[in-house]
Amino acid sequence: MRHLLSMEDLETDEILTLLTTAESMHDVQRREVKKLPTLRGRTIVNLFFEDSTRTRSSFEIAGKWLSADVINISGKGSSTSKGESLRDTVLTVAAMGVDGLVIRHHASGAARQVSQWVDASIVNAGDGMHEHPTQALLDAYTMRRALGDLAGRHVAIVGDLTHSRVLRSNLICLARLGARVTVVAPPTLMPSGIGTWAAAEGFETSYDLDAVLPSADAVMMLRVQRERMSGGFFPTPREYTVGYGLTRDRLRLLQDHTVICHPGPMNRGLEIAADAADAARSLILDQVSAGVAVRMSVLYHLLAGGSAEPAARAGAQRTGATTVHEGVS
Amino acid sequence: MTRPDIVVPPAGSDDEPGQTAPTSSSARVVMGSGDVSRALRRVAHEILERNKGAHGLVVLGIPTRGVALARRLVQVMAEVEGVTVPVGALDITMHRDDLRRQPVRAIEHTDIPAPGIDDRTVVLVDDVLFSGRTVRAALDSLADLGRPRAVRLAVLVDRGHRDLPIRADHVGKNLPTSSSERVQVLLSEHDGVDEVRISGGNR
């Protein structure tokens, strides 16, 4: 695997391999010596054009626990009328000799564009409203640890769908793992073209949260920004909470085994009640802990290996000894 | 955009990555099923003798086939001493020194049994001892997990050609080979039969 730009880049078996590796990585977190030598000598730059202490620290710890050299660079927000072009910015960083570039940017598609300009392996840590693949992977990891195999499970994703990159990555990841997904939002917060999109990809849409919750095995609440109010997407926070918030009352609609997720940061009281966030069935803190393990897994799979093609494996020389393999000189 | 691949190498003798059982007619069997079980029995006795019993032992197999061998050794020891020695697995992928030379490998399972390894005598078990790099990686991996009182190495086959100053304490069979030959260990748990084969070579 060269880059992780989008969940579209991963087939089901690759997702499962990443999650399995993450389990081994998770064990490392519990040891006294939280260090593996695997990425020693590799340099990783966290190039964040958008602030995110949480995600950036998660990637930083992940790289450091694998013994990589990790550097954080805060990219200036570049626009056409001032400052460096995005291309110039990333070329400058890459010229310092970087193996892996973890990029978060406010613009959808930025990670893919960057991957065309530099040689390093690129991890998309969130590009605008487009995708956040490691978030989807850690969400899947966390849900699987709680629920087991996700095939046939019903996952409800609720909130500001239009502006959510977590949604887009999760839709792809959950589909590849065989889960059934229903997305819930008021009409103004559903992405354009969602009707044809849902029909094409096989997920459901609903405006009625109360109707969807009873059959859900997992409920994923997405953050709703209060700023969306000024865009006229919904009248008041109060009205949003009554219609689409995971309130204390709505907890009663859930089945006993149903779990609650949230990618964070949470607006307690807006999209999720404190009781829900702190409930025993809430996986929110598990998601954070899983984040490091999953990111270690991703960094491992992107950066540990060499560039040898699979076909060349058969001819790989054993260090210090020559072993002749069949058919290969 | 080319689809990236996560490569899962097929199971094979660990010192020779990526091999599958050959169907070459030049392979010759140097240990049959009876030879293997006798060798394991003797190794289990040797471990107990050296340790003066089963006290404080932890047996860790190096995946893939080292794990099955470890379990078999522990079973013999239980027959002899009436005690079940803790047994587990130690994946060494993350500590390999040749990661950059190949596509990324999937990680195997590490399972350290209940009492841990601190102050214990750890017996590492592998099927073939060749360059010694696998064992070096295992020692590094152990160092991250704790501080054993002692570490011993038991292997089914020692085929020579060490790159590092590493030696086995207990050897099922010494097999002098030329470096161009290939040694294959097949175990019934994985391959349906117990056998050690040698193939290839410039003859």
Place this chain on the structure above:
Amino acid sequence: MSTATTLLVKGADLAGAGAGDLLVRDGVVVEVGSVSAPRDAEVIDADGLVALPGLVDLHTHLREPGREDAETIATGAAAAAVGGYTAILAMANTTPVTDTAEAAERIAELGARTGLVDVQPIGAVTKGLAGEELAELGLMARSRARVRVFSDDGHCVHDARVMRRALEYVRAFDGVISQHAQEPRLADGAACCHEGELSGRLGLPGWPGVAEEVIVARDVMLARHTGSRVHIAHVSTAGSVEVLRWARSQGVAVTAEVTPHHLLLTTDLLSGYDPTFKVNPPLRPAEDVEALRAALADGTIDAVATDHAPHARHDKEHAFVDAAFGMLGLETALPVVSEVMVASGLLDWAGVAQVMSVRPARIAGLAGHGRPLAVGEPANLTLVDPQAQVTVDRDASMSLSRNNPWHGRTLRGAVHATVLRGRPTVLKGALA
């Protein structure tokens, strides 16, 4: 540059009306038909070529003054000539904005100095393109630049009252407002991808077709109410076409233009987030492209206009939402129209003459352009090789910029020669 004052174009297909020769003396067509070459004449062998009246572009961005790193009047004029144009109208969104007589005269003068193409400045509708107060429309009209077309292009004149005043005011000198139709409350400055399933999947801010259509609908009603002419720039949706059709049936004095890229390129080109395809209005789905072609063929849309929008490389080397809007178009317009409209039989060459020369000249009030190929008319000509296959190479361009969406495409039809008042500016596809 040729210095002969006598030019003979031999054996061309005259705007699809059959083969003939054109003899030009002192910038005027003096003989049409079967002509033997006078001794001093420069001869262009036009066997196999189609002769059109010189092309006229209602919508070009020359970045001078202000962004001469992206294009100058000289380089833009060269690109225009190579594209077969004898006249281009230069949009007002320069720095400073062309909102005074002096600014307009300066651009006209720089254009005249190139000797390659007639550069007609467009004046801003509002001061500084701010959309609030009318610019000195009358003074610009009276100036030596003789401005007749006014536009805030880049921005929509979104305030209904300001648009009404503008429509009324320009009647005094037979001017016309060219409207960039984009209701900012429905599609703001961040909007960059046709609003639909693709924008949802890609996470790009949507630019719904209705944001254009509500302005087109409003402005044709205002034009009807005020009895004025209105022109709609770069029409991009089937819905806008419907409104235009209705308005014409009601006798409203509305004209409209479409760009070459909206006739062929579709929104799915945005899936790779390549800013080369970022343009305003955005590329639309196939249904809209089909409707635009049909509208151009049946006259609901009057003209093709390039909206040539050069950008320095670094202004496009940004994330998609941050990159500048716009594509080059002058040098590829004729091949694209030939490929899309002529090869498919939607237009013949006489039709191309109408949409790329005659009607634009009339809309712009350029008396010397878009004239018939007849005796007594100014010799502004474009000779087209309808069979030539051209693979577009963005690096082989007269423009200073390289934001070319056609790079690597093969198009059928190429400009062979361009003649400005009897003088060839382009021969064999290159500057003469």
